[in-house]
Amino acid sequence: QVYLEESGGGLAMPGESLTLSCADSGRAGSAYAMSWFRQAPGKDRTFVAGINYSGTSADYADSVKGRFAISRDNTRNTVYLQMNSLKPEDTAVYFCARGRGRQYIDWTTDTYTAWGQGTQVTVSS
Secondary structure, three states: OOOEEEEOOEEEOOOOOEEEEEEEOOOOHHHOOEEEEEEOOOOOOEEEEEEOOOOOOEEEOOOOOOOEEEEEEOOOOEEEEEEOOOOHHHOEEEEEEEOOOOOOOOOOOOOOOEEOOOEEEEEOO
């Protein structure tokens, strides 16, 4: 049973930073690509960023490119999302997800095999 747990969400003012963490309890968590998605109220869950199993390749949604950075520490089975220059439109519940393979970063929710419960990020002045 794979268990993903996000942490680090909270309230931030526009322009501030937050770092999200996703701890993967699965034994082979470091063998899979991982991604972050977000879901605002009344909207679909959308791709934010993804990283391959080794951390050597990453992909970002256009809306966060240049502001967010995804990384991973495979010794801790943890994936991070550093969020800088936050905007009110970044407000959402953020979810981490484990991919099906090592390299493929799916921008849809279709192929992910495990999801965390989500952490709320609110950006407001």
